[in-house]
Amino acid sequence: MRRGQIGIIGGGIGGIATALALHQIGVPVIVYERAACLREIGAGMMLWPNATRVLRDLGLLEQMVARSGPNTHFLVRSASGRILMNIALGKFDVPAVCIRRTDLLAILLRALPSECVRLGYELDHLKQARGKVQIYFKNGTTEEHAAVVGADGSRSRVRSELFGASDPVYRGYAIWRGLVRYTGRATMPGYNSETWGNGKRFGILNTGHGDFTWYATANVPKDHGDGPRGRKKELQEMFAGWHEPVADFLEATEESGILKHGARDRPPLPRWGIGRVTLLGDAAHPCTPNLGQGGCMALEDAFVLARCVEREPTLVRVLRRYEFLRRKRTRHMQQRSQLMGRIGQLEHPLIVRGRRVVTRLLPARIFEYNLRRIYAYGIPG
Ligand SMILES: Cc1cc2nc3c(=O)[nH]c(=O)nc-3n(C[C@H](O)[C@H](O)[C@H](O)COP(=O)(O)OP(=O)(O)OC[C@H]3O[C@@H](n4cnc5c(N)ncnc54)[C@H](O)[C@@H]3O)c2cc1C
Structure with a gap:
């Protein structure tokens, strides 16, 4: 079975981690990425302990920790700054961290031989015949593999080849993100936070070495454009007071560095697969970002797939076993994430007041217990 080379469509976190996990157990892999550079x-x-455990097993934990910020507590705050809940993440065999995406991808890529990645290859369509998968690219080339993994994100072409085209579902709010350097005193090492207002949230994550990531959410229609005076001004008005x-972070962020996405997922x-083709990461189970688990799930997928390759006798059995092991957990994460988004985006002032009271009164232990069950995930043997 190992003689068959696996083709991976998509060179995001999921695709590169899968290539690395397979390469480390001696399976030949090629990643095809449409972009001209990764x-x-x-x-x-x-990256929660369920993901850093995968990175440890890939031999990358030390590098990852060196490039990231610690994540020991998560605060839920009101717009005035009052702490409504202080969730302690607890002790695990591996740490939780916050990391810049570019750093995560660079660390994964450094561990993978460069000949495993081909850039400028955008999948057009696939054909399965006689125990092979033919991959047709928009650059006119065709490649053949014993199996194909679609790790091509939430608008996956592989997914639409298998199950027909459909659009992700918009969940009623947009998410803006940015990076800043901050040396002020309004944050504490290890403490990340999300602040809840009426139909709006603001999150602060310390990615280490004085760097922070922030995100902001607001209930807006699907076709919401930028305000007439730009994204930054619009956010400064939304989160004034x-x-x-919060104001320092927005002020310190360049207008051109502010990213905006609609919150989307899919049922x-x-x-996830047919024959010798399967899906992985956002292509299989796109999630709203409310639990910060989408990328973590992609890392888990990668490791489980590699584990199945070691245990199952044929490639088709590998793919079906992998799908079986991953479907329930990722479905749970998609549903919980969607629910957290609905709670976080509540807008009516009376309901928001009720949420504030309940959040203050609820023991953090309940959340800690549930989160620890998610973080304790061990890769099935
Ligand atoms: C606002 C926001 C915050 C988030 N925060 C977190 C967080 O804190 N923690 C966490 O774990 N996750 C988080 N996520 C989720 C995380 O970003 C995704 O789950 C993760 O990036 C999925 O990785 P992927 O490799 O499956 O897909 P992608 O990262 O989308 O990569 C897909 C790759 O496939 C390529 N591609 C697409 N089509 C083709 C084609 N036809 N041919 C060839 N290549 C193709 C693309 O160019 C891309 O490189 C967040 C997401 C958002 C939107």
Whole structure:
């Protein structure tokens, strides 16, 4: 089975981590990425212990920790800055961290031989015949592999080849993100936070070495454009009067560095693959970002797939076993993330007041217990 080379469509976190996990157990892989250079856009991201455990097993934990900020507590705050809940993440065999996406991708890429990645290859369509998958690219070339993994993101072409085209579902709010350097005193090492207002949230993540990522959310229609005076001004108006250092963060961010996305996901798929093709990461289970678990799930997928390659006798059995092991967990994460988004985006002042009271009164232990169950995930043997 190992004689068959696996083709991976998409060179994001999921595709590169999968290539690395397979390469480390001796499986030949090629990643095909449509972009001309590999670059993660986006700000920073949280990697919880379920993901850093995968990175440890890939031999990358030390480098990762050196490039990231610690993540020991998560605060939920009101717009005035009052702490409504202080969630302690607890002790695990591996740390939780916040890292810049570019750093994560660079660390994964450094561990993978460069000949495993081909740039400028955009998938057009696939054909399965006689125990092979033929991959047709928009640059006119065709390649053949024993199996193909679609790691081509939430608008996956592989997914639409398998199950037909459809659009991700807009969940009613937009997310803006940026990166800043901050040396003020309004943050504490290890403490990241999300502040809840009426239909708006502001999150602060420390990615280490004086660098921070922030994100802001607001309920807006799907076709919401930028304000007439630009993104930065619009956000400064939306979050005027919020606690420190929200205004400082927005002021310190360049207009051109502010990214904006609609919050989107898709309903869980009943199956992820057909024959010798499967899906991985956002292509299989795109998630709203409310739990910070989308990329973590892609890392888990990568490792589980490699584990299945070691255990199953044929490639088709590898793919089906991998899908079976991953579907329930990722569906759970998609659903919980969507629910957290609905709670976070509540807008009516009375309901928001009720949420504030309940959040203050609820013991953080309940959340800590639930989160620890997510973080304790061990790769199935
Ligand atoms: C605002 C926001 C905040 C988030 N925060 C977190 C967080 O804190 N923690 C976390 O774990 N996750 C977070 N996520 C989720 C995380 O970003 C995604 O789950 C993760 O990037 C998915 O990786 P992927 O490799 O599956 O897909 P992608 O990162 O989308 O990569 C897909 C790759 O496929 C390529 N591609 C697409 N089509 C083709 C084609 N036809 N042919 C060839 N190549 C193609 C693309 O160019 C891209 O390089 C967040 C997401 C958002 C939007």
